[in-house]
Amino acid sequence: MKPLSERSARFTDSVIRRMTRVANKYGAVNLSQGFPDFDPPREITDRLAEVAKTGPHQYAITWGAQNFREALARKQKHFSGLDYDPDKEIVVTCGSTEAMMAAMLSVTNPGDKVAIFSPFYENYGADTILSGADPIYIPLMPPDFHFDPEKLEDALRQGAKALILCNPSNPCGKVFTLEEMTTIADIIKKYDAYVITDEVYEHILYAPHKHIYMAALPGMRERTITCNSLSKTYSITGWRLGYVLASPEITNRVKKVHDFLTVGAAAPLMEAAVVGLNFGDDYYEGLQAHYTHMKELFVGGLQNLGFRFTDPQGAYYVMLDVSEFDVKDDYKFSEWMAREVGVAAVPGSSFFHEDVHHFVRFHFAKEDETLNAALNRLESLREKANAAQGVDWR
Template sequence: MQHPLISLKAASFTDSVIRGMSIEARRHGAVNLAQGMPDFPAPQVLKDAACRAIQDDVNQYAITWGAHELRHAIAEHAAWHLKLDVDPEREITVTCGSTEAMLVALLSIINPGDEVILSQPFYENYWPDCMLAGATPRFVPVRPPDWKFDPDELAAAFNDKTKAIVLCNPTNPTGAVFTREELETIAALCRKWDVIAITDEIYEHILFDGREHVALAALDGMQERSVTVSGMSKTYAVTGWRVGTILAPPEMTRAFRQVHDFVSIGAAAPLQEAGAVAYRLPRSYYDELAAGYQARRDRFCKSLWEVGFEFEAPQGAYYVMAGIGAFAAGDDVAFAGKLVREIGVAVVPGSSFFRDKELGRPYVRFCFCKKDETLDEAARRLRALRVIV
């Protein structure tokens, strides 16, 4: 052929390490603590609503940017949970998962030469999203043990080319949660440099030890320059339903809806009907959700500490970014391979969350969105590390 078969963008990507480790887990019969998908049932009321919608023949295209009832339920949820007044007709886009939401947002706002600030480590999709959108990423480290930004380093990353900053709060992969004070610092930089804040808040209801979820968009002067991404996957244990959400000002929402329409047309119609039920669940549901995950966190972290992994308990989400120094393991990829093949537990190598791979070599990421018996079995298998390593 006269021209290369594969684009330079596509050639720069590798397979998802997270999804690859799930494949390895199946191959070796391992407990899958790599991919963040629950192994316990979704709420029965949601499953009933989805089945009812299918039986009622809600089987054709919904409005491309989201079914009417779902958008109104999302707006009601945003009002009490995020303290945001959102117009469901002009400021909400429903997407095929929060993964599509993030890509749609970047595709819609980025022009050649624009820079996007990312933390390092970052959720593995963010860097490819920037590449697909044509943005130049600028990485700012967050460091253990609390995995937070140094304010001076963050400020130094902003400049006249900065178009957006992408934040995950609560954070995947580290489990850190931004405080209101930390978000105020970021908001001030966004206002100073006229920067859009894109926040991935998919873990918004999974916080521990009484922490409060603060939406960056709810801070003074931020709603008009904020894009709030979330979805149903984590809160309602339906990662396979692929119903995501974008809250944004009308001008950006118009662009998001146009790009989304040409990317995927729309999310599954019957699942959107069930989503309207989900977002209107009583507030007690969310309290019980957080309490249940905190119990899982405490149960599993205790087991990891006993084996010898090094970390501080996560503040939110359902991940542990654990140090592997006690096992004389200098290569996270090799260590993760050993765990899945010989111990029977699948994890994610820490380097997959870093552009500078060497920074991630001392870590692996566990997820604990599992039944107690699953976590206990993983803990039982991991105890063999003291003998084998």
Template structure:
């Protein structure tokens, strides 16, 4: 038998999803894979029930239903402060995962270089490999997770075709400042580089931080590919509804890639999700308030346990330093032990960092308060079972 494709040698299965499988096996509280344990807004559930009766149940237009695109354009152009034409500037995808894959495949030729900040969401490296592009990793340095300007300039100077920017960032919760985004914009224009943004946590940002859309910066609309999703904003991760917003020439390219990757996102789910896209700004204010409360509850609990962590500025993840827990050769071993012996699932930081010296694990707090309290209760046994 011939050897399978060489690209398989360069990445493994998803460590995040693997942690969920192990958590399920041991009936642990899953604070690894980032999905809520509470229902979506009732308006979406009602709309889904109605759609089950009335349809549509067949293919939609490949790049997304007209109603979905119109509502999304109205919502996003107000937030992004740029013109968004529903017919020319939007592609609806099967989650932001496909959106990012489409974006990388649209702009990159084989062997093109793609800049990725580290820590990074694990799919980004895989996206580059599957596109036969070469990743260049630039560190975000703890505890503030700022980048070194000269290191970033050197990465651009290597001829990078694109940079992937997750803002707010998964896993560290960093929200990029205006000054940082201005510098990235200057380099992108100077070196003629595309910026692919992952903005799925755009509505989950904590005071006093503010989410800014790179596409709205001077000279950036033409070279920014904005990817996002409804998953986190409306607590519908299983619906797999994402989207790309970009200039027409880029969207036309993304449409061709998307057409042969997935054909289109689920028609009935697009219809039902329109109920969420029609929400007014009060919904998003309440979303921020809700996650701010969950964040505070979980961080207060970590404080009481004496664990070292980095307070997230956005998203719903927190990195916890496990360097004091020495008996484990790897952070993966620690996370497997944590599931089996403590009953709580986390993700090993090595899934996100290219730098081997860091010893972090990632928890998420997109859970009911009762779930978070139960998890903290189990974690209180950590030092008892495993003295530092």
């Protein structure tokens, strides 16, 4: 038989989703794939129950239901100060995963180059390859994950057409400062490039850190393609409601790509989610307080156990440093930890272009009971790891 596509051979399946299957196999506490174990806001689910009886149940407009796009435009104006035309500058997608893919296919041609900060969410590398582009990785340096502007500029000198920017960052929890964002913007403008942002954690921040919208910086509105979703903000990761915000010229391209990728997002879910988009500031203040509590509980527990880890500024991930266990293969270590300790994490090397194997990523979007159960199990990690003989991760 003729060979299959080369591009689909250049990346693996999702390691994050794979670790959920490992967690299920061993009955481990799943702190790998980033979804909460608590319910969405009651107002949204109550509205969904109504919609189940009354509709809509058929296709919405391909690029998103009118009332959903209008509510989204109002929310974006409130938080970023930017006016987006709901008819010309917004495309509703099947999650931010599709939003990113549609943006990449709209901006890049085969053979183009795309700059990506490393560590990075695993989809970015695959999206670049599927688009026919070549990634250029720029290291974010632990423990604060700062970057060297010269290395970013060098990626643009090499011809990078766009930069993918996740802020707040998955997996490291970095929140880029105004100074850093301005530096990025200046370099992007200098080389006439684009920024494709992933802002799904925009409302999950820890004081004193603030979210800066790249599109709101001087001269960046027309060259920023904002990708986002409702998944994390409203605890509805399974609803797969994402969106792209961009200038009309870019949005016209995104609409076409989106149409032939997925046709459109689920009409009943858009209708129900409008309730969330209309929430007032008290909801977002409560959300931040809730995540701050979860972070303090889990990070405090890791600290009490004497582990080394990165302290997130935003999002809901912690990178645990496992170098004390002489880990050479973090994939096998993560599976061993799920099986023997009963806690599932994501091997850190799946996020790094560099040869990094001494991190595993936990997420803490969980109820207190779940986090306490994980911490109780992690009490045995050091003893079991140090006692392990003949393991295949050393």
